[in-house]
Amino acid sequence: MKHLLIIWHSRTGAAEAMARAAFEGASGDEACTPRLLRANAAQPGDLLGADGYLFAAPENLASLTGEMKEFFDRCYYPVLGRIEGRPYALMIAAGSDGTNAARQAARICKGWRLKEAQPPMILCTHAQTTEEILAPKVLGVDALEKCRELGAGMAAGVGAGIW
Numbered sequence: 001m002k003h004l005l006i007i008w009h010s011r012t013g014a015a016e017a018m019a020r021a022a023f024e025g026a027s028g029d030e031a032c033t034p035r036l037l038r039a040n041a042a043q044p045g046d047l048l049g050a051d052g053y054l055f056a057a058p059e060n061l062a063s064l065t066g067e068m069k070e071f072f073d074r075c076y077y078p079v080l081g082r083i084e085g086r087p088y089a090l091m092i093a094a095g096s097d098g099t100n101a102a103r104q105a106a107r108i109c110k111g112w113r114l115k116e117a118q119p120p121m122i123l124c125t126h127a128q129t130t131e132e133i134l135a136p137k138v139l140g141v142d143a144l145e146k147c148r149e150l151g152a153g154m155a156a157g158v159g160a161g162i163w
């Protein structure tokens with residue numbers, strides 16, 4: 001049995017909902033078991049024990065959120081050279097952009113020599129005002145379905161060892 005590790009951080013719920021939907025989509029695969037872990041609880045051993053990764057986080061101030069970045073900072077060197085070649089995918093929750101956070105995470109994953117299984121999924125919530133940005137986020141049915149499909153695709157690929 002292979003393992004897909006889904007690591008997430010979220011401030012107002014969008015990236016968490018994306019990660020949970022991906023987990024749902026990945027559940028039930030015969031050859032791959034998904035595991036959902038918040039970034040502040042993720043340890044180097046969790047990365048070493050997985051065969052593929054999904055990283056889900058918001059973009060804040062044109063970068064990954066602090067908690068997600070702290071996870072990468074904390075775990076980067078302990079696993080460097082020990083997870084090379086494993087597949088990963090990114091899910092970014094953003095207001096209107098998300099490209100900087102995606103680029104930053106992709107660069108970290110490139111440093112780890114992970115293989116990008118598919119292009120980053122960036123989901124824009126279109127929050128503009130302070131009230132909208134700070135409000136809890138509820139994702140639409142279509143967005144959640146796309147996240148489920150991404151999770152299912154990752155689990156199928158990791159289970160089959162196609163990357």
Ligand SMILES: Cc1cc2nc3c(=O)[nH]c(=O)nc-3n(C[C@H](O)[C@H](O)[C@H](O)COP(=O)(O)O)c2cc1C
Pocket residue numbers: 009010011012013014015016057058059060061062063093094095096097098125127133134137
């Ligand atoms: C402090 C802060 C900074 C933000 N900066 C950006 C940004 O640089 N680019 C962007 O597209 N959205 C930005 N946003 C909007 C969030 O990315 C958006 O609301 C997203 O849904 C947050 O995901 P979450 O609900 O998982 O926390 C920012 C939000 C906050 C609270």
